[in-house]
Amino acid sequence: MKIALDAMGGDFAPDAVVEGALLATKTLTDEVEIFLIGDEDQIHSLLQKHGYTGSRVKVVHASQVIGMGEHPTKALTQKPDSSIAVGYGMLATKKVDAFCSAGNTGAMLVGAVFSVKQVEGILRPALASFVPKVSGGMAIMLDVGAIADCKPEILEQFGEIGSICAQYLLDIKNPKVGLMNLGEEEGKGTMVTQPAYKLLKENKGINFIGNIEGRDLFNDKADVIVCDGFTGNVVLKLAESIYDILHEKKITDPFFDRFNYEAVGGSPILGVNGNAVIGHGVSSPTAICNMLHLANKMAETHMADKLRKYFSA
Amino acid sequence: MKIALDAMGGDFAPDAVVEGALLATKTLTDEVEIFLIGDEDQIHSLLQKHGYTGSRVKVVHASQVIGMGEHPTKALTQKPDSSIAVGYGMLATKKVDAFCSAGNTGAMLVGAVFSVKQVEGILRPALASFVPKVSGGMAIMLDVGAIADCKPEILEQFGEIGSICAQYLLDIKNPKVGLMNLGEEEGKGTMVTQPAYKLLKENKGINFIGNIEGRDLFNDKADVIVCDGFTGNVVLKLAESIYDILHEKKITDPFFDRFNYEAVGGSPILGVNGNAVIGHGVSSPTAICNMLHLANKMAETHMADKLRKYFSA
Structure with missing residues (x-):
């Protein structure tokens, strides 16, 4: 299972996000790979700081960040290399099975409809x-x-x-x-x-x-x-x-x-052709870790596919 | 100050209501008179049971009761001698300064508009x-x-x-x-x-x-x-x-x-030409007592008049 995580999303990003991802590597099964999306220098330096040497956490560079207060549609249009846009790009091209972020809620909602699109019938x-x-x-x-x-x-x-x-x-x-x-x-x-x-x-x-x-x-x-x-x-x-x-x-x-x-870590977006989870802006490492668990559960159960099948029937 | 109280309203009426009224006689100032409306035999027997011999609690007979599940408009039309109808009658003719009941919420709301009418402009x-x-x-x-x-x-x-x-x-x-x-x-x-x-x-x-x-x-x-x-x-x-x-x-x-x-005992009805309070259906004696205090405060501050003056200005 491959899960993309917006390393730049949330009030305490990227520190809390990277720490949360590392917590999740200890609790998620070995098959789960986590793709941290964001400024690669910052992410690598945080991984190094935590002494991480494994291969399950990968880094995907994104040069832009959508701020918490930015207008969703405008920001997504003007920042095609933002961590949220890159994450949804990976979800749309099926490079990952789920994408999650504790960043701008509006941008996460709009981005889902822009990229993986609404499920037909919903x-x-x-x-x-x-x-x-x-x-x-x-x-x-x-x-x-x-x-x-x-x-x-x-x-x-x-x-x-x-x-x-x-x-x-x-x-x-x-x-x-x-x-x-x-x-x-x-x-x-x-x-x-x-x-x-x-x-x-x-x-x-x-x-x-x-x-x-x-x-x-x-x-x-x-x-x-x-x-x-x-x-x-x-x-x-x-x-x-x-x-x-x-x-x-x-x-x-x-x-x-x-x-x-x-305790839960996030809210699933339901009714789009991909598994996406939005976390709380103030997400702590524990919250990020639990958001990854929720995203993984959505991927494991093929949640987006199940909804698509139900509504196309 | 004169306050009418529906003795038959609430899941534990008339027992809890009479007990609540007697509690209130100990905490409200001496000028406040309470008019218990309902079956006079039942009310007198409860007052006797509690050894009440004072003159501040008066009994007003009403031969009918609107049940908690009854349709408000229908019940008010069909039961002109119900405790709620009699209470609002006293309020409309200014025999009392406030009326309160822990009975049928809908009947209390509809009764207010029927009897004392909506404040003009509201x-x-x-x-x-x-x-x-x-x-x-x-x-x-x-x-x-x-x-x-x-x-x-x-x-x-x-x-x-x-x-x-x-x-x-x-x-x-x-x-x-x-x-x-x-x-x-x-x-x-x-x-x-x-x-x-x-x-x-x-x-x-x-x-x-x-x-x-x-x-x-x-x-x-x-x-x-x-x-x-x-x-x-x-x-x-x-x-x-x-x-x-x-x-x-x-x-x-x-x-x-x-x-x-x-702790509060009731919800005021605001925007009608009279001070009315609705209590919780499960009202205990303490709740009834606090509802009377709230009704008294509304009467003391001339709440209904203040609203009428504001909206007619």
Whole structure:
């Protein structure tokens, strides 16, 4: 398995990224090769600093970097040799099985559509996140920020995309799909969630269990949490802040510790013809290492191919 | 001050309600009279059980009860002698200064518009909630479930309504108004939050500080959190579930303990010509007592009048 990693992406790049890649070499199986993309001098010097002499971590030079605040489309057009553009180039030409970056989220989303293209039949690619359950295990929530305004048909597809992901990435058979709403009863909701409920209910490809509420995020009601990118983004950032507040107060607990973004390391982009993961801007070496594990799992399970096959059927 | 209280509203009514009213007689100032509305036999027997012999708690008979699951409009039409209808009747005829109930939320919202009517100039009355801050104090968040689909103009009004409430109910001078969004930068957001940002920014009557994110809910960025009722409802129920999980795990903390719905006791209905508060369905005596305190504060500060004056100016 070959995974490309943007060495220049994230607030603590390239140091934290290189360190995270080296952590991953110790935990990923031997067949996994990591391609660090970015300024080769800086990367080689960091590898040397850490005394790395192996052959599983390779360096691919990219002369440009897309900054965290840059306009995605403009930056990708003006910087064809940026680490994100080079990474997606390798993914598009199948030189790697997955690409991940803790850099500019917008550029990662736009770059995916530019390079490997949207899966035919998918209305809009989504950004997903993993939500810890009090009982153990995880749920997948989508969208968490790629699409702020969602039509009912898009929410229906999130149910399908999330189901496939939950099956292969979380090993859940017949995953329960819940629609985030402001009440449990059918008929509750907005002009979007009301018709989305009907579409999800009629969809034979998924195991729709109905509406869920904000209080159900961490319980066992749903394995797939369907919501628009606005709601998902607010919820995700709120959950992260809870972890930060508890951490600040030195309250530790096995469940709440899993709210830490580091534990998962990234959000998969779902619905494009390639496996791509976006990491948190503040990614630490542990987060980078876990992002590589997630990218590897996506590659191992052929996630992008599975989605393509489902939607072309 | 005279406050009407629906003795039949809530999962543990009338027992928990009567007990809560008696708790409030010990903490509210002597001038406050409480009117318990509902089945007089049941209420008198409960008052007797608690050995109450005072004159501050009065009983007003209502022969009907609107159940928690009943259709609001239908129930209000078919049950003119329900405790909710009688309560609003007293509020509309100014026999009381405030009315509160932990009963059917929909019936409380519809009943407010039926009886005391919407304030002229207000597009849609809102349901607000109070959010604890890590640094102490509270913010007011609206809407939390009355209006799922909000136009930008409605969100703008929430900023104005919330500002007035924060000033008088929370004693905050020049309250900071934040728009809940999926990014901080101007231009981020949905087809609703983007134009709402512009309206809020141009509104001279409020102190708009821009977008806030899910992670800012509990920090000091905003005293007034503006969001549509869908987002507010999801966020509120999520926060309540965090408290429940911590409680279950026996983790106590002064900040997180304030997530407990009991601490505030209710959500004010804002934008109608009367002071009304809706309590949580599971309200305990403590919650009922705190709901009465909130209703009293609304009456003392002439909240409904202040909103009417602002919007008629």
